[in-house]
Amino acid sequence: MRHLEGKRIIVAISGSIAAYKMATTIRLLIKAGAEVRVLMTPAATHFITPLTLSTLSKNPVFSEVISEESWNNHVEMGLWADAMLLAPATANTLAQLANGLCDTIVAAVYLSARCPVFFAPAMDLDMWAHPATQANVKRLIDHGNHLIPVGNGELASGLSGEGRMAEPEDLVGHLHHFFGESQGKPEVQQTMAGKKVLITAGPTHEPIDPVRYIGNRSSGKMGVALALEAAKRGAHVHLILGPSVLNPAAAHLQVTRVDTAREMFKAASGAFEQCDLAIFAAAVADYRPEQTADQKIKKTEDALRLDLVKNPDIAATLEKQKQAHQRLIGFALETQAGEEHARQKLNRKNMDAIVLNTLQDEGAGFQHDTNKVSILTAADNKLRRFELKTKEQVATDILDVAEQWWPVKG
Numbered sequence: 001m002r003h004l005e006g007k008r009i010i011v012a013i014s015g016s017i018a019a020y021k022m023a024t025t026i027r028l029l030i031k032a033g034a035e036v037r038v039l040m041t042p043a044a045t046h047f048i049t050p051l052t053l054s055t056l057s058k059n060p061v062f063s064e065v066i067s068e069e070s071w072n073n074h075v076e077m078g079l080w081a082d083a084m085l086l087a088p089a090t091a092n093t094l095a096q097l098a099n100g101l102c103d104t105i106v107a108a109v110y111l112s113a114r115c116p117v118f119f120a121p122a123m124d125l126d127m128w129a130h131p132a133t134q135a136n137v138k139r140l141i142d143h144g145n146h147l148i149p150v151g152n153g154e155l156a157s158g159l160s161g162e163g164r165m166a167e168p169e170d171l172v173g174h175l176h177h178f179f180g181e182s183q184g185k186p187e188v189q190q191t192m193a194g195k196k197v198l199i200t201a202g203p204t205h206e207p208i209d210p211v212r213y214i215g216n217r218s219s220g221k222m223g224v225a226l227a228l229e230a231a232k233r234g235a236h237v238h239l240i241l242g243p244s245v246l247n248p249a250a251a252h253l254q255v256t257r258v259d260t261a262r263e264m265f266k267a268a269s270g271a272f273e274q275c276d277l278a279i280f281a282a283a284v285a286d287y288r289p290e291q292t293a294d295q296k297i298k299k300t301e302d303a304l305r306l307d308l309v310k311n312p313d314i315a316a317t318l319e320k321q322k323q324a325h326q327r328l329i330g331f332a333l334e335t336q337a338g339e340e341h342a343r344q345k346l347n348r349k350n351m352d353a354i355v356l357n358t359l360q361d362e363g364a365g366f367q368h369d370t371n372k373v374s375i376l377t378a379a380d381n382k383l384r385r386f387e388l389k390t391k392e393q394v395a396t397d398i399l400d401v402a403e404q405w406w407p408v409k410g
């Protein structure tokens, strides 16, 4: 269990009989060298005592945001952790977290946390199978959290079926595996430690009606590769990811899922001021339908006319708020006269670098695992051409160029 050595883990417990398993879980975490802080919902304290858990974790246990003696700083706790383990996660707590409700310390820390969050549901089989619970679980996964699957077996109600919380060894195993994965590769120098990186990635979907949308073929692979590489180099990464099948997770990676260009714009605007480096890798839809029909449009007419309006240009808008210490990288996907267009884009969007890829190169662009890029940098007006490489290697090249700007002086 060496991957957990020195890791800071928040164990958040909600009110289920499975809470008894958390004493063993905490012992295993401590034994593996992790530092543990325990949070409980008020209901959880009926199932296992805070005294037991504070003794095992060697830290005070919090079950209130505000108690008579103190106000517990949920933001500080959220930022402290390398991972948060919510176990057992009851149907009620899942519903709260999936919907952003915040009336317990568990929910407050969850909303403040930038670290990966693992949740292990525990409930009766019918509660687990209910579409409301399943929708909440899906939502939490879409928000970038990691589900630790339920088991099948005897339940506290006496019924038997799906809904049993994973066993302590399994909970700890998930964390161990996660940190192993993100650490198992050759040591990467923490060359971006302390830097905040904002990355937009993936396509956007612009709804026509409840079932149809306008979109593009972007997979999100390039932006996700950049996010994982920057996190590996020690940066705090905020990835704003459009509809993509990818579901990346890593230490120091915060993922916000969005669908439309306007949602992406809002999320990116919220994170922009804080970042040192922004990489606009998303293939944002330039236009959206002016109207979105409430109901599915029937095919009664021979022709259908859609009026489109322009979406906000995220990169071009945020560039106007650029502070002296910030550096910006844009992407340009051109089907013709790439270099010339990239130079124009560099100037027009006031980027520090533009990554140019063309759809003409075999194996480059959307959907592929490989890409062939050229990077044009503003400071020296130099164009560096690279070979066809995996998107992970391309991410390395792009961040190597960006790192030359560090340490960035304001």
Ligand code: C5P
Binding pocket: 200, 261, 280, 281, 282, 283, 284, 285, 286, 311, 312, 313, 314, 315, 316, 329, 330, 331, 332, 333, 345
């Ligand atoms: O103008 P064009 O779409 O080719 O510009 C590409 C660059 O601008 C990319 O970095 C892309 O992520 C960004 N962009 C954006 N918002 C848009 C359109 C493009 O951030 N609406």
